[in-house]
Amino acid sequence: MPAEPPIEVPVRLSEAYSLLAGGPLVPIAGGTDIMVRITGELGPVPERMLDLSRLDELEGISLEDGSLALGARTTYTELRRSTLCREHAPALVEAAATIGAAQIQNRGTLGGNIANASPAGDTLPVLLAMDADIEVGGHRGERRVPAAGFFPGYRQTALAPDELILRIRIPLAAGRVTRFRKVGTRRAQAISKVVMAVSWRAHGPSAGWSDVRVALGSVAATPIRAAAAEAALEGARPSPETADAAAEALADELTPIDDVRSTGDYRRMVAARILHRIVRDAGGW
Template sequence: MIPAAFDYEAPNTIDEAVRALAEADDEVKILAGGQSLLPVLRMRLAAPAKLIDLGRIGELQGVRTDGDMLVIGAMTSHYDVQRDPLLNEHAKLLVMATDTVADPQVRHRGTFGGSLAHADPAGDLLAPALALDVEMVIAGPRGRRTVPAAEFFVDYFTTAVGEDELLCEIRVPKYTGWHAHYEKFNRVAQAWSIVGVAAAVRPDGHMIAEARVGLTNMASVPVRARGVEQALVGQEATPEAIRAAAEHALDGTSPTADGNADVAYREHLAKVLTSRAVSAAATS
């Protein structure tokens, strides 16, 4: 199908984009990589009066270091995230999760911030962002504000970004020396996660000194598996200890049934994948 007619604007700065949002009288959509929005427009599931394309805003692209934090521009492509040396050294979990997103064509066009702002609970970047306590910097007519990942994801396809605001950067603490793994279960290659688990651990010899675990598609928003984390800390990274910790994976979850899996199957997957993800991270 052909999308309904719309006006198009491509600002050159964040301030121009914010003004364009504020001046819009009718529904407006932000165009980042377009990998989620364009199919919706073609099927006429959305018919905005205007699209604001962020592709020309250079300050929204790239990765830089800022003290003990990394800063990822919201328009940085998945492809660039995969290959960025700073992220590979200090936030490997984000890179490993990005490796599983769709296919090479989508990763070249899709953007890191666009995926987070889309907030699909089956999306593979939400749980890693939550597990690593990233911060989202949101720009709007009242200036910029910073929202922690735990407060950013509100519900299905809903975030803390207001109608007159846009996500401009993601701030990631440095996890230098941490080991990580993203374990994803899907029916066919390049598909959305039925369940996914993001795990990062800081080893201390054979012991686990710290752990961070996030779950994909086990609720309407990503879930932090704090029960698993607490059970892992101070334990030797043995298969038995990791399996015992993974029994806490369902704490705080509320999975739903769909055409891919019923609730019981998702709960089973969450435990199994948590054990696999933590084991892989601890032994990497």
């Protein structure tokens, strides 16, 4: 195993910004992804690292300006225990509960899941479906990027090398419902074959849906929104015909790859069935 890289430990965000401005540094939050890379078996070992564990500015869960704000260092355990998250983002709590086991949930962070940008990252479809914004910052200033625009390519993000993820903002939308489903090899401790979050607004169980979002992971190079499935659901009521049309539209628009975890055909079929089931459950039939 290679020697441990040197690590900077800033205690204030401004200090972290200055360190990042001075040269390439790889941030480490919970370390559940990055420590796997430190062996050198999965690519180059980081030359220098930046420990985020003392940065209080990246902590906390609160309601601010009509949104649920989650610090980048929020762990899955904190998310699961948060009353605010359970009330305003239950689908994110459900996603957190499927990630790894207790040890990973105690250390792994929401910011780390986003920055790691795996197409199989389980929180990412929820953030897309809930129209979350990712707040990032560096020595040039701070900015917000919509989750839908945060993943430009395979394992790429909108972050500059000298920027950090600061917090995640999920707008509170009246009447919004979000559902989460994950299918893996096992019911627990599995990387997703398909992960999906569907969000809509409706005034009553049989009312027409608006602001529909269908977001998926593990079916493309990045987490994606499924435009055709969304169009099939927008304005519709959750009837059997709507479920059929949306599932068909989704199957037609997805072109997942075959890989070690699954075949593309299986992923397409499962994704369509998950969506069908979500619409069916929403309609109560």
